[in-house]
Amino acid sequence: MHPAFSVIVFTTASGAGYGLLALAGLLFALGVLPPQRGFGLCVLGLGTILVTGGLLASTSHLGRPERAWRAITQVRTSWLSREAVAALLAYIPIAIFGIGWVMLGRADRPVLIAALATPVLAVVTVHCTAMIYRSLKPVHQWCNGHVVPVYHVLAVLTGALLLNALLHLWGGQSQLVALIAILAAALGAALKARYWRFVDTTRAASTPETATGLSGMGKVRLLEPPHTGSNYLMREMGFHVARRHAVKLRRIVQIAAFAIPLALLILASLAPPIPAVFAAVIAAVSGLAGTLVERRLFFAEAKHSVTLYYGADAA
Template identity: 55%
Template sequence: MHPALSVIIFTTATGAGYGLLIWSGLLSAFSATPAERVVALVTLGTALLLVTLGLLSSTLHLGRPERAWRALSQWRTSWLSREGLAAIATYVPATLLGLAWIVSPDPGLAAVLLGVMTACCAVVTIYCTAMIYASLKTVHQWRNQYVVPNYFALGLYCGALLFAALLHLLGHGQPLVDGVAAAAGLVALGGKLAYWRFIATTSHVSTPESATGLGGIGKVRLFEAPHTEENYLMREMGFTIARKHADKLRKLVVLALFGAPILLMLISLLLGGVAAAVVALIAVLSAGAGILVERWLFFAEAKHTVMLYYGARAA
């Protein structure tokens, strides 16, 4: 599938943003970190900024962005529509939680209720986003048991890295949060490796023989292309990446998205003050570069079954 920049930014920014909203909402509710007004407002504001950036970016992939609102009407059948509604709904408790912190330095019960609601709405939105891809039966690399868990794992991991860095920058660094970020990274790495192994060793059940219905005659091969120029299907669904390039990019993802940030989070456990803040910030920057490559691969390695009609032997 064609790895459009707008969709890469959408999945990257919203994933990190909703992950940060989950941690911020839960920690506002249960006060696992110093429940100070500045910390709550900065983390909430950063999360909502990332979410908004991602949602705006997603509209750029539409042929008519001004008609994006119409997608919200198809919630009964479309995960894209459900994701849009869930994203809008998440703004409500998150904004109210921010207002509660503005009004009072100790919102009390309001922080508990709104924090839990914010985290739950963020969880639902991440699930809907993952299902946009996991629901497509024609794309084997998306329609499997790893996509939804990996979306959650990566969102929580990136959100934890951001949360840890913001705490350090605000002078409230917490070893617990650093440790949670490192642990979340290990879980996300395990899920990503399992996903890569799955798509490398399996393929879609459809074949050129089953797609054309000519399997009873024998092997089916493309005799002549249906047209002489590249069309929309070939541009959007026929994107391919060489195996050797994919392997190099996977190694880059392991290093930039997982290896370096996890190590840096462990180092931050031994540091304090400005040094820990610098280390945490470098971890976020490294993970940011890594997640962009990981998202690019997620789309570039996906194969649509329609390409079986254009000479592909498997999808």
């Protein structure tokens, strides 16, 4: 599948944003975070910017962005519609939480309820995003049980890395946040390894034979494509795009998204404050960069069944 830049940025940024907001809500309610309003502004501001920027980026790949509002109407069947609605609903607790913490400096009942509702709606939104891909039967590398957990864990990981970096920059530190990030990095590495093993060892049920209905005649090969040039299907679903270097890119993901953050977080919790700040910030940057590569690979390694009509021998 063509790795559209806007979609890669969207899923990475909004995942990190929802992860950050979810952890902020949960840990604020537990009283773990510094209560200062300035810190609240940094955390909730960054989270809101990431989520909103991601959503705006996703509309830039629409053919008719001015009609985007129509996407909230089909929640009964469409995961994309559900994602849009969940994303909009999530702004309600985020706004109450933000106004309560940042503008009023309060931590009373309504603010705590909003703080606890934030992770719920964040998880629902990330789940809807993942399900858009998970539910597409023509793409074997997406339509499997490994996809949704990876989306959730990467959202928690990038969110925790950002929260950890902000905590260090604020002059504080939370063993709990670092521990969440470390666990998410370890879990993420394991889940991605499992995903890649699945992708490498299984094949789509569809073949050139089932795609043409010629199974009874033996092996089916493309003799002549319908045209000499390119078309929308070949560009959007084409299998030649960016699958080169997949092995190297997988290694980069494992190192940048999981190994470096893991090592730096352990280092940060042991190091004196100043180096610890650097370690925490680099861990967050590395985690986000690794996640961007992971998303790009998620698209580039996905093969759509329509490629079977254009010469692919397996999808």
